[in-house]
Amino acid sequence: MSKLSKHSEVKVSTDYSNSDHALTIHIDGRFDFRALHDFRDSYEKAGHEVAKYVIDLKSSEYLDSSALGMLLTLRDYAGGDNSDIQIINTPSDIKRILYITKLDSLFNIE
Amino acid sequence: MSQKFNFSFNKDVVNTSDWNMQFEYDANVIKAHHPVTDLINTIQTRLSLTQDQTSYIELTTIINELYNNAVDHGLVALSSDIKHEPNGVYKYYQLRKERLDALTSGSVKFDFDYNAEQNLLTIEIEDTGAGFDFEKYSGKLFVLHSFAGRGLYIVNALADQVEYFANGSKIRVYYTLKNKIANKSICCDILKNRR
Numbered sequence: 035m036s037k038l039s040k041h042s043e044v045k046v047s048t049d050y051s052n053s054d055h056a057l058t059i060h061i062d063g064r065f066d067f068r069a070l071h072d073f074r075d076s077y078e079k080a081g082h083e084v085a086k087y088v089i090d091l092k093s094s095e096y097l098d099s100s101a102l103g104m105l106l107t108l109r110d111y112a113g114g115d116n117s118d119i120q121i122i123n124t125p126s127d128i129k130r131i132l133y134i135t136k137l138d139s140l141f142n143i144e
Numbered sequence: 145m146s147q148k149f150n151f152s153f154n155k156d157v158v159n160t161s162d163w164n165m166q167f168e169y170d171a172n173v174i175k176a177h178h179p180v181t182d183l184i185n186t187i188q189t190r191l192s193l194t195q196d197q198t199s200y201i202e203l204t205t206i207i208n209e210l211y212n213n214a215v216d217h218g219l220v221a222l223s224s225d226i227k228h229e230p231n232g233v234y235k236y237y238q239l240r241k242e243r244l245d246a247l248t249s250g251s252v253k254f255d256f257d258y259n260a261e262q263n264l265l266t267i268e269i270e271d272t273g274a275g276f277d278f279e280k281y282s283g284k285l286f287v288l289h290s291f292a293g294r295g296l297y298i299v300n301a302l303a304d305q306v307e308y309f310a311n312g313s314k315i316r317v318y319y320t321l322k323n324k325i326a327n328k329s330i331c332c333d334i335l336k337n338r339r
Contacts, residue, residue, distance in 0.1 A: 066208070067212075067237055068178075070233070070234060070237050071234075074234060096201065096204060096205075098205065098208055098209065098212070098295075099209055099212070099294040099295035099298060100212075100233065100237070102294050103227060103233040103294070104233060106233075107231060107232075107233050107234070110230075127198070127200075128201075130201075131201075131205065131298065134298060134301045134302070135294055135297065135298060135301075
């Protein structure tokens with residue numbers, strides 16, 4: 035993990051897998067409210083039929099309560115209780131925040 | 145633009161002495177920057193916290209959530225109820241931006257007080273807003289699927305204790321650091337060896 039820089043920004047990028055219609059969203063940097071629009075565009079403008087969402091937090095340094103709101107918004111968009119959302123490469127500190135807020139019961143966290 | 149800083153250190157040795165730091169951000173600073181990022185870096189540095197320590201991310205989270213709470217529910221008086229609407233999180237931040245752009249007065253004050261003996265950091269944050277329904281959003285009524293109230297819920301979960309004053313426009317958080325006081329133990333070992 036790189037150290038938080040003074041002006042570190044967040045980068046949101048996506049991969050799409052044709053074989054299982056999975057959209058992977060990579061969040062690099064600080065996952066906070068400054069990622070809002072890029073995060074929403076990443077799935078609303080994906081331009082594919084998506085059966086499964088994968089959030090890759092490998093390069094995420096931090097996650098705040100607005101990011102949790104974004105994840106819940108994606109969950110609604112993806113079908114609520116019928117959604118298939120996996121959060122992968124979750125750094126242990128971020129995992130703790132997800133557990134504290136009990137979001138581990140709504141998402142498949144690895 | 146005005147940013148006031150007021151530092152007082154008893155000694156130069158990190159984490160072995162008490163210290164106090166105060167920061168004040170006025171409307172212009174709050175509008176133009178997200179000053180809490182630099183503030184967090186300053187506090188982490190003062191406490192010699194490194195990213196591999198649990199307290200690093202816990203303090204980052206606490207300070208960040210407190211700041212956002214003061215700006216959102218204090219200075220620009222947003223209601224978290226918006227977040228429950230479809231795409232409410234996005235509407236909320238759009239409205240936040242509009243209100244911040246229009247903001248001409250108000251400030252957010254931080255007071256950090258470190259007690260070396262107890263390894264305890266007391267954080268006070270005060271904004272010039274009218275307060276908010278902290279009973280509702282303090283985390284006591286937290287609902288799993290809820291889009292709102294998570295910020296202070298996390299603060300409550302991470303901190304030793306949280307106190308609300310003046311209708312929520314002033315919040316005091318007690319946080320015991322989870323790091324070892326490296327300098328202190330080295331110092332004690334040296335003393336022990338001398339005896």
